[in-house]
Amino acid sequence: MDIQLRVVSSILVLVGLITLVMVLRRFGVVNEEQGHLFSTPVTRVTLPAWIFVSLARSVLHWEYAILALVMLLAELASLVLAWLAGRQLRLAAPQQGALLLTAGFGSSALLGYALISQVYADNVHAIAEAVVISELGVGPALFTLGTMIALYYGSEDHAIQGRMVEALRFFRSLIFLSVVAGLLWSTLGLPTDVAYVRILFQALDVPGSANTFLVALTVGVLLHFQGLKAGFTWSCWSWTSS
Helix, strand or coil, X not given: CCHHHHHHHHHHHHHHHHHHHHHHHHCXXXXXXXXXXXXXXXXXXXXHHHHHHHHHCCCCCHHHHHHHHHHHHHHHHHHHHXXXXXXXXXXXXXXXXXXXXXXXXXXXXXXXXXXHHHHCCCCHHHHHHHHHHHHHHCHHHHHHHHHHHHHHHHCCCCCHHHHHHHHHHHHHCHHHHHHHHHHHHHHCCCCCCCHHHHHHHHHHHHHHHCHHHHHXXXXXXXXXXXXXXXXXXXXXXXXXXX
């Protein structure tokens, strides 16, 4: 199948799942309070399992590290430009912090990985490349520098010790540990298709394959369009009154 067609069809599948969950929420089958119930297994079970088996089964290349470095440099350049823009606009501290975070960082942990797993379902090397770029090129900077930016501009407590403790939490998360474990497994050339090891990977495949569905559940129960509706109404009013 052509790559463009795979991307479009994968997006349609995700949008369809999310829309279905929103319809179920509308009829009371699921509710917004269950968002945490769905998101916790994603970050602590399905996503770590998916990341580990994807990395462990792939053959890693040093070019992946170069791509991760390029991503990191792009984030730093965006932060500098956003900081300069904020200074020129004389933004208040919370606004400056929000501008820096939105300009410098992103995350593929939810819809990004779900889309990649659909587009490249049988290509573990493409998935591994995406995981390395995201988790090494974005993750450490987001959860260290990003956390410190958020705490600095959004909190009155500027104690360096408190900021460092919060920033280093990422390196104890199951997502980061699964990245390290998967990279080590692949680098050391450990087997993935022999006896008891096969059973382990088959067991991890089960929660890993559920990641896309749980992501759709999480997004579907939490997604609202009130802000977009209000913005559209205000735009129409401004246009008609001008």
